[in-house]
Amino acid sequence: MTKLAEDIIKAIRDVAAVDEKNPIGLHEPQFSGNEWEYVKDCLDTGWVSTVGQYVTRFEDMISDFTGAKYAIATVNGTAALHICLLLADIRPGDEVLIPTLTFIATANAIAYCGAIPHFVDSDEKTLGISPEKLSEYLKAITVTNKEGCFNRVTGRRIKAVVPMHTFGHAVDLDALLEVCNQFKIVMVEDAAESLGTMYKGKHTGNWGMLSAVSFNGNKVVTTGGGGIILTNHEPLAKLAKHITTTSKIPHKWEISHDYIGYNYRMPNLNAALGCAQIEQLSTFIESKRNLAGAYQSAFHEIEGVDFFEEPEFSRSNYWLNVLMIKEGRALRDQILERTNEVGVMTRPVWQLMHRLTMFAESPRMDLSTAEKLESSIINIPSSVFLRRGNE
Numbered sequence: 001m002t003k004l005a006e007d008i009i010k011a012i013r014d015v016a017a018v019d020e021k022n023p024i025g026l027h028e029p030q031f032s033g034n035e036w037e038y039v040k041d042c043l044d045t046g047w048v049s050t051v052g053q054y055v056t057r058f059e060d061m062i063s064d065f066t067g068a069k070y071a072i073a074t075v076n077g078t079a080a081l082h083i084c085l086l087l088a089d090i091r092p093g094d095e096v097l098i099p100t101l102t103f104i105a106t107a108n109a110i111a112y113c114g115a116i117p118h119f120v121d122s123d124e125k126t127l128g129i130s131p132e133k134l135s136e137y138l139k140a141i142t143v144t145n146k147e148g149c150f151n152r153v154t155g156r157r158i159k160a161v162v163p164m165h166t167f168g169h170a171v172d173l174d175a176l177l178e179v180c181n182q183f184k185i186v187m188v189e190d191a192a193e194s195l196g197t198m199y200k201g202k203h204t205g206n207w208g209m210l211s212a213v214s215f216n217g218n219k220v221v222t223t224g225g226g227g228i229i230l231t232n233h234e235p236l237a238k239l240a241k242h243i244t245t246t247s248k249i250p251h252k253w254e255i256s257h258d259y260i261g262y263n264y265r266m267p268n269l270n271a272a273l274g275c276a277q278i279e280q281l282s283t284f285i286e287s288k289r290n291l292a293g294a295y296q297s298a299f300h301e302i303e304g305v306d307f308f309e310e311p312e313f314s315r316s317n318y319w320l321n322v323l324m325i326k327e328g329r330a331l332r333d334q335i336l337e338r339t340n341e342v343g344v345m346t347r348p349v350w351q352l353m354h355r356l357t358m359f360a361e362s363p364r365m366d367l368s369t370a371e372k373l374e375s376s377i378i379n380i381p382s383s384v385f386l387r388r389g390n391e
C-alpha cells in the first residue's frame with residue numbers, strides 16, 4: 001500500500017479518536033444536553049405531532065442564531081428547499097442554476113417544481129459556485145430583457161441560482177449577488193450544510209430571497225430528520241408557513257384550504273430534540289473548528305495532500321473536513337480503500353450531478369474545476385467531539 005495512505009491514517013489517528021475498535025462515521029450525532037428531557041416531555045404531554053410548543057421555540061432559536069427574521073420548520077431539508085423554490089416562483093420549464101458538485105437534494109427539489117437544473121462549475125477556493133465563471137458564461141449564452149434572463153440555446157428562462165455552501169464553507173455571496181442583479185436572477189441558498197457558518201460576519205442563509213437548512217442525522221445538529229426555511233421577507237414567511245401546513249384556512253371548526261398545500265410541517269417530537277441541540281450549537285461549532293485546526297497542522301507536513309481551509313471571507317462550521325489528494329483519482333481510490341479497511345471512515349464527494357442519468361439532458365457549462373475537485377476530494381471523520389482528549 002502507498003506510503004501516503006499510511007501517513008494519512010496516522011495523521012487522522014493522532015488527531016481523532018478513531019481506531020479498529022472504534023470505527024466511527026463521518027459525522028455522528030451528539031446528544032449531551034437536554035435531549036432526553038425535552039423528548040420525554042412530548043411523550044408525557046401527548047404533543048408529538050405537527051402542533052406543539054417546541055416547533056415555535058425551535059424556529060425562534062434558529063431565527064435568533066442566524067439573524068434571519070423568519071424561520072419555518074419542515075420535515076426535512078429537501079422539503080424546505082422545495083418550498084423555497086416554489087415561493088421563488090420556479091415554474092415548469094424554468095432553468096435553475098446549481099453547482100454540479102452538490103448533494104442530489106439540490107437538483108431533486110428543482111425537478112419537483114418541473115424545472116430544469118442547469119449545471120455550474122466550482123471555485124477551487126470555496127468548493128461552491130464560481131461567480132466569475134458564471135458571469136462569463138451567462139454573458140455568452142443569455143439575453144436579458146425586462147422580463148428576465150433567457151438561455152439563447154434552449155430558449156428557456158433562467159430564473160434562479162441556488163448556491164450551496166459545500167461542507168460548511170461559504171461561497172462568495174456578494175460576488176454572486178452582483179451576478180444575480182446584473183442578469184435579473186433570484187438567489188435561493190442551499191444552506192443545508194452551513195448552519196453556524198458566517199460570511200463576512202453574518203450568518204449564511206441571509207443573502208438568498210429564501211434559504212434552506214437541513215437537520216438530518218449527519219448534519220452539525222440534528223432533529224432526527226428536519227429542515228428549516230429562512231427568509232427576511234414577511235409575506236414569503238407567511239406563505240411558507242401556510243403551504244407547509246396543507247394551506248389550511250384558520251378557523252375554529254371549519255376545514256378548508258386555499259392552495260395546493262404540503263404536509264411538510266416539522267413534528268413537535270423532532271423540534272424538541274432540535275431545541276436541545278441548538279442550545280449546544282455554539283459549543284459544537286467551537287469543537288469542530290478545533291478539530292479542523294488540529295487536522296490542519298497534522299496534514300501540514302505531509303507531501304501529496306492538502307487540508308482544505310476556509311476561504312478568507314468565511315468563518316466555517318467545518319461540517320465535513322476535506323483532504324485534497326493532489327495526484328488524483330487512482331491514488332484517491334487506493335486511499336479510500338485502505339482507510340476504510342482499517343476502520344477510519346472516509347468518503348469521496350457525491351457523484352457529480354451532470355453525470356446522473358436523470359439529468360443527462362440538462363444544460364451545463366464547462367465543468368472542469370468540479371471534475372478536478374471530484375477526483376481529489378476525500379472527506380475524513382468530523383464528528384463534534386472527535387478530537388483526542390476532548391470527550
Ligand SMILES: *Cc1c(COP(=O)(O)O)cnc(C)c1O
Pocket residue numbers: 076077078079081102103105106164190192193214215216226227
Ligand atoms: C443534507 C442536504 C440537503 C437536505 O437534506 P435532507 O436530508 O432532506 O434534510 C440538501 N442539500 C444539501 C447540499 C445537503 O447536504
